[in-house]
Amino acid sequence: MARSLPSFCLHRIRSDGGGAPPPSILCAREAGSGHGADDVDGNAKEKETAEEKKGGEGGGAGGGAVGRKVMVVADGGGDEARTALQWALSHSVRPCDTVVLLDVVRSAAGAGAGGKNRDDPTRGGQCLETMRSICRAKRPEVHVEMCLVEGKERGPTIVEAARKQGVSLLVMGQKKRSLTWRLLVMWMAAGGKGGGGGGTVEYCVQNAACMALAVRRKSRRGGGYLITTRRQRDFWLLA
Structure with a gap:
């Protein structure tokens, strides 16, 4: 044994060189799904920010894999x-x-x-x-x-x-x-x-x-x- x-x-x-995984875009989208147009715009901006952060890290987290x-x-x-x-x-x-x-x-x-x-x-x-x-x-x-x-x-x-x-x-x-x-x-x-x-x-x-x-x-x-x-x-x- x-x-x-x-x-x-x-x-x-x-x-x-390691990096933390980027925040989940899906979670951010679901969090604001029951709000108005302002929340939708905010979620869209948050999605873009998350994607930019993900691209800046060079895919270090494997794209969420x-x-x-x-x-x-x-x-x-x-x-x-x-x-x-x-x-x-x-x-x-x-x-x-x-x-x-x-x-x-x-x-x-x-x-x-x-x-x-x-x-x-x-x-x-x-x-x-x-x-x-x-x-x-x-x-x-x-x-x-x-x-x-x-x-x-x-x-x-x-x-x-x-x-x-x-x-x-x-x-x-x-x-x-x-x-x-x-x-x-x-x-x-x-x-x-x-x-x-x-x-x-x-x-x-x-x-x-x-x-x-x-x-x-x-x-x-x-x-x-x-x-x-x-x-x-x-x-x-x-x-």
Whole structure:
């Protein structure tokens, strides 16, 4: 069972460039619907003022659209995680959305000899701060939340955190695997095992309650991205 670390409780961070949503035009119109011609003129002027204010903010509230939560797994702040974050910011996140940066540290029972970095909450917090800086530099109008949780197994912990946060999209970075590895994962998925033995990313893609994507660059020189979902594997997105 995953739990949020006391010193890294989920907190909302508002970028300097963010703006409050514009006042509702509909509410202003309904408030004066039972009055005379003067009230109608006043409401029309109020509507124009609201539209000007909305245009001046550059649509920062997404035109009144309902914002989603897009979770990006930090995974220690590695290159794969940064690629996933850059893809999410440029291809998926809207101005009205909230980006949730998640990292997992292993609990004392689950940490092994190779999990020393995962056991240090301070290091995990630094990785999240680095990725938050990327968000502020590339999309200053987007709200950012950071979440550091502790769990024995990364896959189930990430899936549970996404469910608790009510995210609409889960984005993870993925390393390039060998052909044998990919064939093994496809065979396990076809056998109804849900990718349980295919690694953390494969587990999350198959078991997350929301849409989950694994992202990696096609090549270091560019060439777009390869996207893996529950139904498609290594879909080439040229962008």
